[in-house]
Amino acid sequence: xxxxxxxxxxxxxxxxxxxxxxxxxxxxxxxxxxxxxxxxxxxxxxxxxxxxxxxxxxxxxxxxxxxxxxxxxxxxxxxxxxxxxxxxxxxxxxxxxxxxxxxxxxxxxxxxxxxxxxxxxxxxxxxxxxxxxxxxxxxxxxxxxxxxxxxxxxxxxxxxxxxxxxxxxxxxxxxxxxxxxxxxxxxxxxxxxxxxxxxxxxxxxxxxxxxxxxxxxxxxxxxxxxxxxxxxxxxxxxxxxxx
Amino acid sequence: xxxxxxxxxxxxxxxxxxxxxxxxxxxxxxxxxxxxxxxxxxxxxxxxxxxxxxxxxxxxxxxxxxxxxxxxxxxxxxxxxxxxxxxxxxxxxxxxxxxxxxxxxxxxxxxxxxxxxxxxxxxxxxxxxxxxxxxxxxxxxxxxxxxxxxxxxxxxxxxxxxxxxxxxxxxxxxxxxxxxxxxxxxxxxxxxxxxxxxxxxxxxxxxxxxxxxxxxxxxxxxxxxxxxxxxxxxxxxxxxxxxxxxxxxxxxxxxxxxxxxxxxxxxxxxxxxxxxxxxxxxxxxxxxxxxxxxxxxxxxxxxxxxxxxxxxxxxxxxxxxxxxxxxxxxxxxxxxxxxxxxxxxxxxxxxxxxxxxxxxxxxxxxxxxxxxxxxxxxxxxxxxxxxxxxx
Numbered sequence: 001x002x003x004x005x006x007x008x009x010x011x012x013x014x015x016x017x018x019x020x021x022x023x024x025x026x027x028x029x030x031x032x033x034x035x036x037x038x039x040x041x042x043x044x045x046x047x048x049x050x051x052x053x054x055x056x057x058x059x060x061x062x063x064x065x066x067x068x069x070x071x072x073x074x075x076x077x078x079x080x081x082x083x084x085x086x087x088x089x090x091x092x093x094x095x096x097x098x099x100x101x102x103x104x105x106x107x108x109x110x111x112x113x114x115x116x117x118x119x120x121x122x123x124x125x126x127x128x129x130x131x132x133x134x135x136x137x138x139x140x141x142x143x144x145x146x147x148x149x150x151x152x153x154x155x156x157x158x159x160x161x162x163x164x165x166x167x168x169x170x171x172x173x174x175x176x177x178x179x180x181x182x183x184x185x186x187x188x189x190x191x192x193x194x195x196x197x198x199x200x201x202x203x204x205x206x207x208x209x210x211x212x213x214x215x216x217x218x219x220x221x222x223x224x225x226x227x228x229x230x231x232x233x234x235x236x237x238x239x240x241x242x243x
Numbered sequence: 244x245x246x247x248x249x250x251x252x253x254x255x256x257x258x259x260x261x262x263x264x265x266x267x268x269x270x271x272x273x274x275x276x277x278x279x280x281x282x283x284x285x286x287x288x289x290x291x292x293x294x295x296x297x298x299x300x301x302x303x304x305x306x307x308x309x310x311x312x313x314x315x316x317x318x319x320x321x322x323x324x325x326x327x328x329x330x331x332x333x334x335x336x337x338x339x340x341x342x343x344x345x346x347x348x349x350x351x352x353x354x355x356x357x358x359x360x361x362x363x364x365x366x367x368x369x370x371x372x373x374x375x376x377x378x379x380x381x382x383x384x385x386x387x388x389x390x391x392x393x394x395x396x397x398x399x400x401x402x403x404x405x406x407x408x409x410x411x412x413x414x415x416x417x418x419x420x421x422x423x424x425x426x427x428x429x430x431x432x433x434x435x436x437x438x439x440x441x442x443x444x445x446x447x448x449x450x451x452x453x454x455x456x457x458x459x460x461x462x463x464x465x466x467x468x469x470x471x472x473x474x475x476x477x478x479x480x481x482x483x484x485x486x487x488x489x490x491x492x493x494x495x496x497x498x499x500x501x502x503x504x505x506x507x508x509x510x511x512x513x514x515x516x517x518x519x520x521x522x523x524x525x526x527x528x529x530x531x532x533x534x535x536x537x538x539x540x541x542x543x544x545x546x547x548x549x550x551x552x553x554x555x556x557x558x559x560x561x562x563x564x565x566x567x568x569x570x571x572x573x574x575x576x577x578x579x580x581x582x583x584x585x586x587x588x589x590x591x592x593x594x595x596x597x598x599x600x601x602x603x604x605x606x607x608x609x610x611x612x613x614x615x616x617x618x619x620x621x622x623x624x625x626x627x628x629x630x631x632x633x634x
């Protein structure tokens with residue numbers, strides 16, 4: 001479970017988040033939906049501990065990131081906005097490197113890496129250096145790396161960005177599988193179809209604030225709109241930055 | 244997971260990536276031999292030119308020797324008089340000979356008449372190598388001129404000392420050994436350069452490079468103490484820096500073997516000295532890695548990091564070389580200046596001068612204290628997450 005309580009963050013004069021509060025329950029997929037520049041990435045970065053909030057706090061399974069960052073991060077699998085791969089390491093080496101960071105080692109880690117290579121269909125390129133990988137291959141490596149320690153919570157920043165249809169479907173299937181396994185899944189997106197296709201819950205964020213929250217049906221009902229897209233536009237009050 | 248394990252995991256990855264990075268390998272494996280190679284070439288040039296001057300004497304081509312048999316006889320006592328080439332000026336210009344003395348036909352007549360007798364000395368002042376031969380020829384001619392003048396004065400009943408109010412006695416204490424020793428002053432400079440250049444690609448790649456490839460964010464999202472992350476990156480750079488240092492020192496130790504045995508001086512570069520030099524350099528390795536990682540982590544981008552670190556490298560290297568060339572004993576406080584103190588101590592070792600444990604200890608302690616300070620700064624930078632985002 002992931003909780004944000006009154007989280008505020010400013011970069012100089014720019015207020016990226018102004019008191020954001022929401023909860024991401026286990027066994028569900030929660031979509032963080034908002035136009036570009038709404039503060040989605042900032043909120044996620046605070047959740048996975050690479051940014052510190054100016055005010056408020058973020059908790060992972062009840063552990064405050066400001067109090068025990070390492071304990072909270074151990075329970076998180078993270079797919080940042082950019083995959084950020086090492087071009088001189090192979091796909092498998094990425095998985096092993098992050099596995100070791102999470103305290104795995106030896107035969108258990110090797111088996112886990114093998115399992116992820118199969119799960120994500122990476123057999124063809126698992127032992128190649130990541131230089132020149134396609135976007136789909138890169139996302140798979142980053143996903144395997146994020147899941148190597150079997151985290152209870154998974155945070156993904158626009159995971160299907162730049163993927164073709166087949167790869168997008170694979171990622172969506174994976175997210176559903178993570179939900180079936182009872183994990184807490186939080187992902188951000190500015191793509192409406194994605195959110196309506198996947199999410200159990202939606203948190204709509206605009207200009208650094210939560211403007212709507214609930215199931216897609218809740219959202220439609222609250223705003224009195226037929227489609228989620230209309231509901232979203234009504235919630236954020238403009239069409240600016242929509243994808 | 245323990246701090247040490249976090250450190251080890253990141254450190255192992257930095258090494259693996261460094262080994263696979265051609266730029267890092269070239270910096271660590273090939274560049275370090277540049278200094279020793281340069282020194283070997285310069286030393287062999289020095290020993291060649293000094294051997295020629297000191298032992299074999301100077302060849303002096305003379306054209307028109309039949310015009311001045313007495314002068315030529317005198318010259319033969321100080322140089323080997325040989326036949327001049329057909330076109331003296333062209334031969335000197337082409338560098339076939341260093342110098343040619345041309346005695347014109349009217350020489351004897353002018354001499355007998357008591358008029359200044361002209362000779363021509365053809366040289367090329369722009370050729371460094373030709374200078375000793377030209378100087379020797381001039382010296383001999385001046386000596387003969389003085390001697391002839393003195394004889395004329397004596398004939399007229401005047402003591403020659405009357406026209407010599409000043410007696411300049413030049414004493415050149417330079418020997419091949421001392422000339423070569425001034426070249427040895429470049430060794431500490433090259434050692435410092437090796438320390439910096441060896442670790443630089445890894446230090447930049449692990450910080451500004453990772454930021455540019457956006458691989459720092461997943462790293463910062465992993466449960467690692469930031470201090471372990473910062474120190475592991477420094478340690479990674481240190482390994483490549485040490486490698487370069489080891490090679491440079493080994494290269495310098497091999498220089499005497501690569502040169503002709505009759506170098507005319509002894510270089511104090513046996514295994515014991517090299518070992519002590521390496522130990523002295525270890526604090527420099529730590530400090531340079533700490534400095535490079537800290538600055539590269541705060542640099543705007545990869546290129547800015549490269550520029551900053553290239554300049555950083557010259558700051559400690561140049562003053563050290565300047566002071567190494569000075570012969571006076573430096574004030575004790577200079578030993579407490581990181582990088583400078585080490586270079587001074589190394590210079591003493593190379594000159595076979597006494598180095599007190601106090602001087603070596605002071606320089607090591609000062610450098611290690613500076614390392615701790617800079618490392619603390621780096622850890623703070625990493626804890627704030629600064630390397631992740633634009634500084």
